[in-house]
Amino acid sequence: MCLSIPSKIKSIDKESNICTVDTMGIERSASLDLIDQDVKVGDYVLIHIGFAMNKIDEEDAIESLKLYQEIIDKMEEEERQALIQESENCPKS
Amino acid sequence: MQLELKDLYDGFRDAKTIKAYKKIIEEDAKKLNRTINIMEVCGGHTHTIMKYGIPQLLPSNIKFIHGPGCPVCIMPKERIDHAYILSMQDDVILVTLGDMIKVPGSNGSLQDARSKGADVRFVYSPMDCLKIAKENPTKKIIFFAIGFETTTPMTAALLDIVIKQEIKNIFFHINHVTVPEVMRELIDSRDEHVDSYNHNIDAFLGPSHVSVISGSKIYEEFPKNYKKPVVVAGFEPVDVMQAISMIVKQFCEDRCELEIEYKRLVTYEGNIKAQELINKYFQKVCLFKWRGLGNIKDSGLKLKAEYSKYDAEVIYKEILPIEEIEDHKLCICSDILRGMASPTDCTIFGTACKPNKPVGSCMVSSEGACAAYYKYGNLLK
Ligand code: SF4
Ligand code: SF4
Numbered sequence: 107m108c109l110s111i112p113s114k115i116k117s118i119d120k121e122s123n124i125c126t127v128d129t130m131g132i133e134r135s136a137s138l139d140l141i142d143q144d145v146k147v148g149d150y151v152l153i154h155i156g157f158a159m160n161k162i163d164e165e166d167a168i169e170s171l172k173l174y175q176e177i178i179d180k181m182e183e184e185e186r187q188a189l190i191q192e193s194e195n196c197p198k199s
Numbered sequence: 200m201q202l203e204l205k206d207l208y209d210g211f212r213d214a215k216t217i218k219a220y221k222k223i224i225e226e227d228a229k230k231l232n233r234t235i236n237i238m239e240v241c242g243g244h245t246h247t248i249m250k251y252g253i254p255q256l257l258p259s260n261i262k263f264i265h266g267p268g269c270p271v272c273i274m275p276k277e278r279i280d281h282a283y284i285l286s287m288q289d290d291v292i293l294v295t296l297g298d299m300i301k302v303p304g305s306n307g308s309l310q311d312a313r314s315k316g317a318d319v320r321f322v323y324s325p326m327d328c329l330k331i332a333k334e335n336p337t338k339k340i341i342f343f344a345i346g347f348e349t350t351t352p353m354t355a356a357l358l359d360i361v362i363k364q365e366i367k368n369i370f371f372h373i374n375h376v377t378v379p380e381v382m383r384e385l386i387d388s389r390d391e392h393v394d395s396y397n398h399n400i401d402a403f404l405g406p407s408h409v410s411v412i413s414g415s416k417i418y419e420e421f422p423k424n425y426k427k428p429v430v431v432a433g434f435e436p437v438d439v440m441q442a443i444s445m446i447v448k449q450f451c452e453d454r455c456e457l458e459i460e461y462k463r464l465v466t467y468e469g470n471i472k473a474q475e476l477i478n479k480y481f482q483k484v485c486l487f488k489w490r491g492l493g494n495i496k497d498s499g500l501k502l503k504a505e506y507s508k509y510d511a512e513v514i515y516k517e518i519l520p521i522e523e524i525e526d527h528k529l530c531i532c533s534d535i536l537r538g539m540a541s542p543t544d545c546t547i548f549g550t551a552c553k554p555n556k557p558v559g560s561c562m563v564s565s566e567g568a569c570a571a572y573y574k575y576g577n578l579l580k
Binding site for chain 2: 110141150
């Protein structure tokens with residue numbers, strides 16, 4: 107039941123401290139009462155049972171995604187090398 | 200690169216990345232001449248692990264132990280009976296989160312109570328209580344609060360509003376539980392049988408959204424005092440694979456540390472504002488009974504005495520029973536949660552015990568180990 111969802115803030119109502127968020131195309135509202143950082147329109151937050159729990163750190167998210175891409179690239183390069191070597195070692199029939 | 204919402208969904212589910220990590224883990228696992236049993240404490244992880252077939256991706260010496268993971272699953276019958284009895288009061292509207300619907304108590308579930316005429320409402324957010332209270336000024340709204348550290352601050356935030364706005368008809372029945380205490384219990388109780396079963400917890404996948412609130416600091420004792428590495432992992436499959444790889448690396452390099460894989464959301468300190476709200480309104484209860492695991496010291500929370508006028512457990516003391524109820528004899532949840540048995544070892548798995556008619560805790564919510572095996576079990580064959 108803790109499966110919260112990443113969402114993007116669309117608007118903030120300062121008076122009620124409630125924001126409207128976009129969760130993969132679906133609009134919902136969430137309370138900002140538990141957020142301990144400054145949030146603004148365009149920020150990514152994690153929503154759980156009607157509350158924004160925390161801001162998603164954009165830099166960290168991007169860094170992870172980049173790391174994943176690097177790992178894939180490295181794997182693919184290794185695979186390519188292995189393939190070349192294999193074909194070279196292949197006894198000509 | 201600019202972040203898009205889509206990246207957060209797709210990027211962390213990417214099949215290529217999962218495969219890449221599979222390779223890395225395989226290479227590293229070869230260097231170990233032993234098996235590593237990783238406990239995923241949280242049912243959210245159990246769900247991801249089963250849904251994406253992660254056990255099949257891992258080398259044979261990396262295994263999972265499915266932990267106690269879900270506050271819905273571990274809710275003992277005694278507490279559900281409380282909710283049931285409260286909901287049957289004429290002037291009460293019992294409000295709780297959706298996941299509680301089908302959990303059976305001794306008289307039935309809250310869904311059954313509703314079909315008998317009780318006013319039970321399942322809401323998406325505790326904040327919905329405010330609207331219900333306004334629309335029903337002559338009724339008493341009782342919020343049956345459930346959840347780990349993740350949902351406790353939301354209950355506190357609601358109480359905060361109730362007090363500030365002087366709302367007279369919202370009350371609370373608190374069933375919040377805490378994660379480190381149950382982890383400690385599982386490790387401490389291991390000596391009795393586990394060694395002879397040749398099972399053991401070697402490392403933990405730290406629950407992610409619990410840690411968003413409480414910070415990774417709550418797990419510090421496990422690497423330090425118990426020599427069990429902890430990696431706090433996100434819920435996406437790539438997160439889980441990366442975290443496993445981090446755990447395996449620790450073993451390869453003979454390290455035992457607390458690490459965060461889920462850096463985009465979890466910090467060491469966590470959400471201080473939420474923690475302050477929890478500390479303002481809640482205190483520990485000496486013993487909280489976990490379905491399947493029994494009484495665990497200091498593992499539950501209740502409202503502090505000064506807020507007892509909001510505490511339904513105090514107000515309705517006369518009608519709420521305190522006797523303990525035994526778990527079903529055939530149910531082996533306790534062993535499953537300790538990593539000593541698999542759901543399929545249970546004689547009534549999938550027969551007398553199914554998700555729509557659960558007998559024990561692990562079948563209750565979709566995040567329970569038995570429910571996950573039932574749903575995704577064909578992947579295991
Ligand atoms: S309630 Fe939260 S912590 Fe518990 S199993 Fe579900 S997701 Fe995990
Ligand atoms: S299948 Fe049902 S009875 Fe058996 S261990 Fe799982 S929850 Fe308990």
